[in-house]
Amino acid sequence: MADIHTIVMNLGDLAGVTALAIQTDPARVGIWHPRLGLPSGPALTQAMTRQTEVFAIDHVTIVDPFYEPRSAMNLDPAGVDASVVLLAAARHAVKLDCGKLVWPIQCGAEYDAVSMALQRAQLVTHLIELDLPGEPLVIDMPFVDLTDQQLGEIALHADAPVHAAWWCEYDRKTPCGGCDSCLRWRSVADAAVPPGLVGR
Numbered sequence: 121m122a123d124i125h126t127i128v129m130n131l132g133d134l135a136g137v138t139a140l141a142i143q144t145d146p147a148r149v150g151i152w153h154p155r156l157g158l159p160s161g162p163a164l165t166q167a168m169t170r171q172t173e174v175f176a177i178d179h180v181t182i183v184d185p186f187y188e189p190r191s192a193m194n195l196d197p198a199g200v201d202a203s204v205v206l207l208a209a210a211r212h213a214v215k216l217d218c219g220k221l222v223w224p225i226q227c228g229a230e231y232d233a234v235s236m237a238l239q240r241a242q243l244v245t246h247l248i249e250l251d252l253p254g255e256p257l258v259i260d261m262p263f264v265d266l267t268d269q270q271l272g273e274i275a276l277h278a279d280a281p282v283h284a285a286w287w288c289e290y291d292r293k294t295p296c297g298g299c300d301s302c303l304r305w306r307s308v309a310d311a312a313v314p315p316g317l318v319g320r
């Protein structure tokens with residue numbers, strides 16, 4: 121196995137598969153996939169596995185960043201839980217001597233959310249530097265201020281295997297087509313599929 125120099129945090133979604141597609145040296149990329157206890161969790165993990173196969177990535181780590189029983193959790197992906205997940209991913213990257221962690225968070229034009237994400241990344245970087253001075257970890261956030269349409273355009277231009285992503289809120293064989301996430305992403309995902317590729 122080649123040395124890994126980049127870890128991509130991958131939730132199995134469109135941002136995750138696009139983040140993989142824009143890496144210049146996929147052979148040296150590893151995937152870190154957190155199980156977050158979401159209703160769509162198994163489908164997201166399956167999607168992440170499909171992406172792993174498409175990109176022929178050997179280094180895949182699936183973790184549960186939280187230790188409470190699911191019933192006791194009220195996951196807040198935009199709040200303090202996001203810090204826990206990001207720090208766990210950063211820890212994984214530095215344990216592997218990777219200099220770069222890709223965090224494919226996407227906040228669109230919600231500038232407060234963009235600002236919070238940037239601060240969160242900076243603070244996690246500082247925490248890492250407390251223990252590893254002189255070996256900075258770069259947290260790359262390539263989509264942080266992109267709209268859904270802009271992310272879709274990047275996916276198209278990067279020839280991302282959009283069919284390997286999952287966007288439905290539920291754990292099903294195919295997206296339900298009616299949930300908020302399906303309504304949000306279906307047209308973007310369709311637009312991101314190159315012309316002539318049907319049945320994806």
Ligand SMILES: [Zn+2]
Pocket residue numbers: 287288289290295296297298299300301302
């Ligand atoms: Zn759905």
